[in-house]
Amino acid sequence: MFEIPDDRKYLESHEWTTTEGDAVKIGISDFAQDELGDVVFVELPAEGDELAAGEEFGVVESIKAVSDLYAPVSGTVTAVNEELFDAPELLNDDPYGDGWMLELEPADESEFDDLLSPEEYREQTE
Amino acid sequence: MGLRKPPLYGVHADAGATFTEFGGWDMPVEYDSIKAEHAAVRESVGIFDVSHMSELEVSGPDATALMQRLTTNDVTALEPGDSQYSAIVNDEGVIIDDTVVYRLPDRDERVYLFIPNAGHDEEMYDRWTSFRDDWDLDATVEDVTEEWAMFAVQGPDALDSVTDAAPDAALGDLSKFQATFADVAGVECWVARTGYTGEDGFEVLCPWDDAETVWSALDATPCGLGSRDTLRLEMGYLLSGQDFDPETEPRTPYEAGIGFVVKLDTEFVGRDALERQREAGIDETFVGFALLDRGVPRHGYDIADADGEVIGVVTSGTMSPTLSEPIGLGYVPVEYADDETEISILVRGREKRAVIVTPPFIN
Numbered sequence: 001m002f003e004i005p006d007d008r009k010y011l012e013s014h015e016w017t018t019t020e021g022d023a024v025k026i027g028i029s030d031f032a033q034d035e036l037g038d039v040v041f042v043e044l045p046a047e048g049d050e051l052a053a054g055e056e057f058g059v060v061e062s063i064k065a066v067s068d069l070y071a072p073v074s075g076t077v078t079a080v081n082e083e084l085f086d087a088p089e090l091l092n093d094d095p096y097g098d099g100w101m102l103e104l105e106p107a108d109e110s111e112f113d114d115l116l117s118p119e120e121y122r123e124q125t126e
Numbered sequence: 127m128g129l130r131k132p133p134l135y136g137v138h139a140d141a142g143a144t145f146t147e148f149g150g151w152d153m154p155v156e157y158d159s160i161k162a163e164h165a166a167v168r169e170s171v172g173i174f175d176v177s178h179m180s181e182l183e184v185s186g187p188d189a190t191a192l193m194q195r196l197t198t199n200d201v202t203a204l205e206p207g208d209s210q211y212s213a214i215v216n217d218e219g220v221i222i223d224d225t226v227v228y229r230l231p232d233r234d235e236r237v238y239l240f241i242p243n244a245g246h247d248e249e250m251y252d253r254w255t256s257f258r259d260d261w262d263l264d265a266t267v268e269d270v271t272e273e274w275a276m277f278a279v280q281g282p283d284a285l286d287s288v289t290d291a292a293p294d295a296a297l298g299d300l301s302k303f304q305a306t307f308a309d310v311a312g313v314e315c316w317v318a319r320t321g322y323t324g325e326d327g328f329e330v331l332c333p334w335d336d337a338e339t340v341w342s343a344l345d346a347t348p349c350g351l352g353s354r355d356t357l358r359l360e361m362g363y364l365l366s367g368q369d370f371d372p373e374t375e376p377r378t379p380y381e382a383g384i385g386f387v388v389k390l391d392t393e394f395v396g397r398d399a400l401e402r403q404r405e406a407g408i409d410e411t412f413v414g415f416a417l418l419d420r421g422v423p424r425h426g427y428d429i430a431d432a433d434g435e436v437i438g439v440v441t442s443g444t445m446s447p448t449l450s451e452p453i454g455l456g457y458v459p460v461e462y463a464d465d466e467t468e469i470s471i472l473v474r475g476r477e478k479r480a481v482i483v484t485p486p487f488i489n
Contacts, residue, residue, distance in 0.1 A: 037352070040445035041420065061422045062160075063444055063445060064155065
């Protein structure tokens with residue numbers, strides 16, 4: 001059904017994060033973009049902002065819905081995908097690639113243990 | 127209570143539609159992409175299942191008197207095969223619903239079919255029959271909502287689409303707001319040159335049980351209520367229950383910008399209140415606006431003046447698929463209603479700059 005790459009972890013609220021390296025990438029899942037439909041607007045934090053795990057960090061809006069975004073882990077924003085501001089449809093076209101939202105320098109590696117594995121997330125979406 | 131379903135619920139589900147509750151009905155909101163469906167209607171032709179719309183038929187010697195007294199427009203102006211947009215208002219002149227009234231071919235007496243919004247059929251049936259009884263009028267009122275399926279075929283190629291399905295009917299001869307019985311794929315349908323998208327188009331009422339035959343014969347991109355909403359919003363058309371509502375957004379036709387359907391030289395419930403308002407003038411009026419900052423206006427957001435003082439409320443808003451710009455509708459005091467007036471919309475507590483634009487938003 002929906003693509004759920006094995007190389008990342010997930011939140012019940014449909015965000016994903018990579019888990020390797022100094023900075024991890026964060027976005028929303030294929031399931032989430034399909035549920036939303038045509039994405040028309042994205043609001044994201046600025047570089048340097050501090051996020052706490054589980055905290056709202058932005059908003060994604062489709063024509064029919066408004067959805068809050070939640071941080072999978074705590075950390076400092078090191079990059080923002082500003083292309084999404086002009087081309088929010090990237091979230092529909094390539095949610096795990098060009099549709100990434102943030103890069104984050106994680107504050108506490110142990111928080112990754114609290115996230116859903118690809119298998120657990122797949123169960124949730126079925 | 128379970129949701130009501132259109133006759134082609136299964137056909138839509140098989141086509142991959144997602145559904146939404148609307149007026150107590152479970153209706154297709156989107157097949158594949160609201161944007162793509164919207165573009166199909168603006169550029170070629172789309173078809174909407176709008177079988178959730180209510181239908182009431184009024185006949186008998188006093189049918190005209192009953193219709194005249196319960197709608198604001200002048201039904202005596204209608205010849206058979208004509209239709210008119212109209213409002214149904216209460217004693218205070220507040221809109222309960224908007225509707226299209228068709229005059230059907232006579233059956234000894236005049237016969238009317240009117241189309242209230244989804245989920246209003248029972249309320250309107252009660253209203254029509256109780257006033258009929260109070261006024262001692264001789265008229266038959268029937269709720270035929272679940273006898274008629276209704277499809278809207280809309281877009282610049284709509285005429286081709288309906289003509290392919292009804293080659294003998296000369297539907298191109300219909301003017302806007304005219305209607306006729308026509309053979310569509312072997313099924314007798316009531317076909318009207320009406321719609322809710324701003325494009326040329328037709329609305330086809332067909333017997334509930336023949337819905338699939340007619341739907342299949344009309345070649346057009348299936349569209350859901352999502353694009354129906356964005357299309358009507360780009361035109362500034364009112365959505366019942368949202369842009370006006372007797373409970374949550376009580377507005378008169380003058381405030382809602384549809385004063386043209388009020389004929390004060392006819393007798394109808396609410397007439398005196400509307401005459402008083404017309405003489406006194408309105409304080410607030412329905413406007414369109416375009417957002418200059420990034421964001422999407424939504425139903426219920428506050429409208430503020432350039433200084434941040436709240437002056438009104440957004441009743442409808444979206445990202446316009448045609449313009450790729452955020453647009454909305456709402457009510458503001460009349461002194462803010464001129465084109466280009468600077469206002470702001472409070473999106474999640476933050477002021478987004480906007481300007482008043484008189485709809486339609488597109489050419």
